[in-house]
Amino acid sequence: MGLLDDKVVLVNGGSQGVGAAVARAAVREGATVAVTGRRPEPGEALVAELSADGGTARYVRADLADAEQARAAVAEVVAAYGRIDCLVNSAGLTSRGTLLDTTPDLFDAHIAVNLKGPFFAMQAAVADMVARRAPGTIVNIITSSAHGGQPFLAPYVAAKAGLIGLTRNAAHAHRWDRIRINGLNIGWTATEGEDATQRTFHGAGDDWREQAAARLPMGRLGRPDEIADFVVFLLSERSGVVTGSVIDWDQNVLGGLD
Template sequence: MGLNGLLREKVVLVNGGSQGVGAAIARAAVREGAVVAVGARRPGPGEALVAELTAAGGEARYVRADLADAGQAKASVAEVVAAFGRIDCLVNAAGLTSRGTLLDTTPELFDEHIAVNLRGPFFAMQAAVADMLAREAPGTIVNVITSSAHGGQPFLAPYVAAKAGLMGLTRNVAHAHRWDRIRVNGLNIGWTATEGEDATQRAFHGAGDDWQERAAERLPMGRLGRPDEIADFVVLLLSDRSGVVTGSVIDWDQNVLGGLD
């Protein structure tokens, strides 16, 4: 179900766009009239999604974007600008969720999380904002963060460190460029049913085929969040329909921060 062409003729780059929440955002953006670049580390999944989007009548292309590499993060934006003449909207949806506590996290694991979850988005935003400023044009950015950025579980220490940094960075960039009409917002998403989460639950928590059903029993709404729901929210934030909102990091979750039973 569409939202009434909210991104008509916008050029949108979705980094981390080949699966899960990122892929749902790419689909929703095309549905809402955008030209979409799918930024992904691996060509196979990225090109497969592009084929799906173009077969459905949309305009899309694959862009190599391994956000662990700051150069590729910047180059993903440059490729979009070279192909389409501009970038109107950027979504940073890539994420590394491998586990580590304060005591067992190695410097290498910590650096991996900082690279993908913070440094990559930083330099993708740098390149996107530079293009918007050069054209004296407005633009929008949405960073997909996590509700764990508020503190999270003990086994998410390096992930929380990086994503909490991205939460602060989102507000910093929004403040710095509000007079340039560049709006930057973030979503702290809660537990969501994605391919990546399924793999994570099986790899790190010994989950079986019924893990979603068991998880749902512990959640207020009786189910996990869905990528398509998040995608619609992101499209709204990218669009003019969200008005002047900038610097907001919204908790997209069914648990309430600070609420106690």
């Protein structure tokens, strides 16, 4: 449909999982896309895939836990293409920790990846948009667990709840600049990262997806491509004037009780 024709889109954490799905969807909708990631292999492989399909894409090596690298990634995109129109913050750390066993180092790691990185990536992107007096859109991938979450997600929830507040604060601050900033609280999703998490922290076997699906209302986990379509919609003009919205993209209903 060309929802993102001629747009320059940066997807942080875009080399795999939800981020990679967003990159594919954005290219399909006409965007020039850059993806960041710590490891070159998956990032370069994705760029090769997108380029082979006729898209324009590049890989930017960056560790979003480092604020300077987060800003530098935006700067590289602006230097390459002259501007940034859309930003998606999809990088995330999901290692486990409770209130009682989380160390200061683990807490800091979650804040760095899940909150600090998005903050400074947004800072750099919004600065470019404001300097050009141009509109833009940002989507932050958050989590339905930010409403409270499981006990073993304490530092993750703390950081992601902060990202909800940041999303709304930045949207309010820059609404007169015509920069729209929204977030998605995504539910349980079948990604490579989730597979590794389930195996590493919960001793899951090869059938964990089937077992999880049996406990979910729709009988399956969410899919990255479904989230990607929603993100593209929010990045595009088709989503109208909406800003400062944090949408629960989940099959469980907050506050609903059986």
